[in-house]
Amino acid sequence: MTVHHFQPTHYHTTIGSHQPVLRVRSGDTIVTTTVDARGAGETGQQITPPGNPMTGPFYVEEAEPGDTLVVHLDKLTPSRPTGWTRKMVAPNVVDPDYVTQLPWPARPEDSLAIWNIDNAAGTATLDDTSTSLGTFALPLAPMVGCFGVAPAKGEAISTATSAQHGGNMDYRGFVEGVTVYFPVLTPGALFHIGDGHALQGDGEIVGTGIEISFDVTVTLSVQKGKLIHWPRGENADYIFTVGNARPLDQCVQHATTEMLRWLQNGYNLDPVGAHILMGQCVEYDLGNIFDPAYTMVCKVPKKVLR
Amino acid sequence: MTVHHFQPTHYHTTIGSHQPVLRVRSGDTIVTTTVDARGAGETGQQITPPGNPMTGPFYVEEAEPGDTLVVHLDKLTPSRPTGWTRKMVAPNVVDPDYVTQLPWPARPEDSLAIWNIDNAAGTATLDDTSTSLGTFALPLAPMVGCFGVAPAKGEAISTATSAQHGGNMDYRGFVEGVTVYFPVLTPGALFHIGDGHALQGDGEIVGTGIEISFDVTVTLSVQKGKLIHWPRGENADYIFTVGNARPLDQCVQHATTEMLRWLQNGYNLDPVGAHILMGQCVEYDLGNIFDPAYTMVCKVPKKVLR
Amino acid sequence: MTVHHFQPTHYHTTIGSHQPVLRVRSGDTIVTTTVDARGAGETGQQITPPGNPMTGPFYVEEAEPGDTLVVHLDKLTPSRPTGWTRKMVAPNVVDPDYVTQLPWPARPEDSLAIWNIDNAAGTATLDDTSTSLGTFALPLAPMVGCFGVAPAKGEAISTATSAQHGGNMDYRGFVEGVTVYFPVLTPGALFHIGDGHALQGDGEIVGTGIEISFDVTVTLSVQKGKLIHWPRGENADYIFTVGNARPLDQCVQHATTEMLRWLQNGYNLDPVGAHILMGQCVEYDLGNIFDPAYTMVCKVPKKVLR
Amino acid sequence: MTVHHFQPTHYHTTIGSHQPVLRVRSGDTIVTTTVDARGAGETGQQITPPGNPMTGPFYVEEAEPGDTLVVHLDKLTPSRPTGWTRKMVAPNVVDPDYVTQLPWPARPEDSLAIWNIDNAAGTATLDDTSTSLGTFALPLAPMVGCFGVAPAKGEAISTATSAQHGGNMDYRGFVEGVTVYFPVLTPGALFHIGDGHALQGDGEIVGTGIEISFDVTVTLSVQKGKLIHWPRGENADYIFTVGNARPLDQCVQHATTEMLRWLQNGYNLDPVGAHILMGQCVEYDLGNIFDPAYTMVCKVPKKVLR
Secondary structure, eight states: OOEEEOOOSOOBSEESSOOOSEEEOTTOEEEEEEOOTTSBOTTSOBOSOSSOOEEEEEEETTOOTTSEEEEEEEEEEEOSSEEEEEOSOOGGGSOGGGGGGSOOOSSGGGSEEEEEEETTTTEEEESOOSSTTOSOEEEOOOEEEEEEEOOSTTOBEETTOEETTEEEOOOTTOBTTOEEEEEOOSTTOOEEEEEEESOOOTBTTTSOSSBOOEEEEEEEEEETTOOOSSOEEEOSSEEEEEEEESSHHHHHHHHHHHHHHHHHHHSOOOHHHHHHHHHHHOEEEEOBSSSSSEEEEEEEEGGGTO | OOEEEOOOSOOBSEESSOOOSEEEOTTOEEEEEEOOTTSBOTTSOBOSOSSOOEEEEEEETTOOTTSEEEEEEEEEEEOSSEEEEEOSOOGGGSOGGGGGGSOOOSSGGGSEEEEEEETTTTEEEESOOSSTTOSOEEEOOOEEEEEEEOOSTTOBEETTOEETTEEEOOOTTOBTTOEEEEEOOSTTOOEEEEEEESOOOTBTTTSOSSBOOEEEEEEEEEETTOOOSSOEEEOSSEEEEEEEESSHHHHHHHHHHHHHHHHHHHSOOOHHHHHHHHHHHOEEEEOBSSSSSEEEEEEEEGGGTO | OOEEEOOOSOOBSEESSOOOSEEEOTTOEEEEEEOOTTSBOTTSOBOSOSSOOEEEEEEETTOOTTSEEEEEEEEEEEOSSEEEEEOSOOGGGSOGGGGGGSOOOSSGGGSEEEEEEETTTTEEEESOOSSTTOSOEEEOOOEEEEEEEOOSTTOBEETTOEETTEEEOOOTTOBTTOEEEEEOOSTTOOEEEEEEESOOOTBTTTSOSSBOOEEEEEEEEEETTOOOSSOEEEOSSEEEEEEEESSHHHHHHHHHHHHHHHHHHHSOOOHHHHHHHHHHHOEEEEOBSSSSSEEEEEEEEGGGOO | OOEEEOOOSOOBSEESSOOOSEEEOTTOEEEEEEOOTTSBOTTSOBOSOSSOOEEEEEEETTOOTTSEEEEEEEEEEEOSSEEEEEOSOOGGGSOGGGGGGSOOOSSGGGSEEEEEEETTTTEEEESOOSSTTOSOEEEOOOEEEEEEEOOSTTOBEETTOEETTEEEOOOTTOBTTOEEEEEOOSTTOOEEEEEEESOOOTBTTTSOSSBOOEEEEEEEEEETTOOOSSOEEEOSSEEEEEEEESSHHHHHHHHHHHHHHHHHHHSOOOHHHHHHHHHHHOEEEEOBSSSSSEEEEEEEEGGGOO
16 A cells, blocks of 8 residues: 655657556555646646647556456645636537637637636636626536546557546546446556546536646555446445447446446346336436547446435 | 316327317416327226327417417326336347347237326335336326427327427426426417326336326417427426437437527627536436437526526 | 329328229339429329328239339429429538528528429420529429338338338439339238429428429339348449438448348348458449438449449 | 558558558559458458458658548458358337347348359359249448548547548448549558458448458659548549438438539539538448447439539
8 A cells, every 4th residue: 555656758749559657566555646738837837748648647556457447536636726618618519500609709819818816725726707697606616627547459549538437528427436337458457647627617618627737646456356347436425437439329328238247247236126216317428529439427326226 | 377277089199280278378278188109098997099189289279370378288198097107128228249149029918008197295116026126116207208389280190209399209308397488389389298107217118107187277378489409398497498309419419409509599609608617517418219200308507507 | 014094083191091083904004293381283283182192002902011122213303384493402411500691581482493394305305594593594304202102011201201111201312214123011012102303402301302292103013032231223324222321331241231132132142252342343423412311322233234 | 652561460440550560652553352251261260350450551752741642442352252241220220119120140140141252253153042032142331440541640540430530431332443532641651451351231231241252453742732621532423421420310411511622623613502402412422330439321313413
């Protein structure tokens, strides 16, 4: 149960079988940092090319394909006083004939909004009082946009997108205190993490949350011989499964199928019992509807699982 | 502000320009009943053919195309001691290659589960202790599955599906106390209502909530000259818009576009302000992912709208 | 085998259980006319409201639900010297972020192009030499955009869209000489026809073919007790099935499933034989990708069916 | 204009920035071989792991990001006397509730059909007379299932799927004599090729064409400074563009947008002219509807382009 303090010196914009930056053992904790989606760190200076640069990968000694990597998000803290968002709902999220009515920025520099982040007060405040929103503050809800494990067979997948290995899911449920499960697809699992958001709406419909650098603490452990097919997670109130694909219908199919497997294999429900329970108790959240692969999350309340 | 007590004698399985059963004025309240999805009323006996039979239509004197019909759901009470659900997640909601692993019932009579409804205790209890769920009780959360107004140009749309006029949206947010807005598409609006659920999971993924007859009280009023494009609603905490289509991506497009219109026309937000707010504050709920048209709901918390 | 000459006096913009305009017997031929998509007839004057007005419905005495209506397209002839098209690819057919680059017309009158139709020469010639196309002529290929039978249970479906009953499929394969099969869903079948195109590209991606009034001759007959689920057709070289839905993936599912049924029930192929044949011999055409429901067509060459 | 004879010694199941196996100059021809989708070569023995193993990558000296790689398919010849197909339409290609009626093989060895390939006679004949197809022969139509260039930014994309870089498109139009254009995304382009099919139906709906090893001759050249966004191609009769995504609707969007760019930049059409032409002359083909990304092809006949 070692605690590793790791300061990254380079980053990756794919999740793949890159050279590990650190080797840890199951149960170890890593204290590290992440840059924002454009590669800017805690000083606000860009230190690496943009595109959701990842810290890592971290090699977990015990992890082999067919196992499950357990990632506990111990601590997620914005590490600088400002973050940024885009200011226009993405064209793919509105009706096609409404796209011409979007507030397209005339100049690139008009496309971003700056937010002031106050960790002590727990607020993000829009640094622009020229819109009709006036002084506009929202409660912080720091979450990880992009994290996961190296895919199988030497694939290196862009951090713009997501799949079975995790990736850029942009689900606002990935907050401090949550436990996330990834299928191990390569030896050592090769865990990557980055793309912190101070807060985000469902769907990441403007293409960003409030993008910011993070101080991150995670604890990684391995469940040997436990095979899962899609990312899973749990918090105090729910277990959940994550489907990444297009269209959203297919995300729902992946997440629902994975939940049916979990209820039957992990909670000893018979098939008919699992289906009856799902039918009347299931809930779904939207992760992102912006990236190349979209994300839907299938949730079952723990209280109905006794 | 008359209160009408209306006892239906026949029902419709399309929403269309049928002969009105009652003419009311804007502001009037209707106390009536609905049968369940298979046409069974408060005695449990089937009294009309199945397929979400509708009570109505109710003609509202002031309503003309281009207006908005306001429907306040005053009271929704299950009116008999049992409801029923299907017992298998629908094939379209799981991965295609998982369909063979669903618990297909060998006999039709094995496809339904009965639930005992206790309005006083506020519970629905599964009347079958043979599954691994054992004694399984859930809190009641009565909601309307299918309601809306007659579509334009003489269309008569099956109550199996939904569109701009409302219809079979199966959204668990349509509960007592909620106000719903429909675009008026024909003179008199011609409001229909039915398909009550004692409770339901997101997505109606087994094809049913707990299907049951209802005692219903609604108040109908008209907003003259107010043009909307999709159903809208509000409760104590949220305003919301509803998109009905396939795939879910298109539901999101319809609902998001309608919300952008609402924020700009109804809340005096400038375009950039509306987009910034949506980006970081929006939430989405899944209505149904079972019917011919699926449903997604776009929500904005009232607390960020001051 | 009577030949009926029928001159319509009114039209319908839904396909539904409307009052029949003529009752015929199985095997009878109908010689009639259709107006264009905006309701203009052979004089070019608008004589009925727009929206794909249908001629009919025609009641076929022998037809009952569960039968198949056979429609032979004997003759389809443009009946006036000009037709019209829209001039911009629809926003839903291009990438969302490309929509702003479409040539949106500043004025409604700039949105239509006129084409001169010469039946003798067999050409349609663009009546506008101001574009870079210069003098632009295409060979005529007259086809029916919208036709079908009344849907079940009193539904009346807009002629803007399509479903199991047929409707606005906009498939360029529905030309003179083709035989089309529709499932009979109501007594008498209630056949409707309209929306002639002098020619059309795949997908009807500008929202129109060359829209024009038609002289139409069709022969209707009934196959008693033959149950089909989706429109089917055949020409000299192919049998084909039609799926109408969204997204296109679902159109393919409907059409492929219907073809698997046809091969096994109509051509005595065993399941494995039908699947092997489909795998290596199937072809697909795109009907429309513009209407509320899209259309894909699944074809099998007759030469591999012996 | 050198002709290189290259015999591969290893293969890749991702398309990525792998070590080049050969460096060539623009205009050079490569004569080489490919193994089948399961890694079996001309002897029928498996010589490399399965999953569409690629021959290459080939580094083209002049190619830099922003250029176009031109691939002329000079010669595609099946190199052994047998190929194989799967025998069941994939579950995602039929209606979800029809999946249980598919002829699922009881044993893995029952899932494949062998076909005898006769290059001289130009036929593929099913080596199984036990189905209702009897003796079943089809004309050979050899095509490339998977080929393309390395994606940008170090991505390595599985040969199971496709994207802007090409990949597993399974389009039956990629036959001998066709010229294909790929966007160059990395220095040298890094061209990969494999997955030959003796013939295939549209959609690759059983998950395979007739899978076989190939003798391949291709000529590679570079168009400097020519930027394209998706694969393009041309044959004697058509120019075409290729969209790879899900759902098929999005494939159509990508391919149509790319064709609009081509017509305006490559054929000097003004926007309105390009749109009018597309509307009435475009055709679409279905590539695959089986792989993680589907494929649709947008075609314009050369005869309307003068």
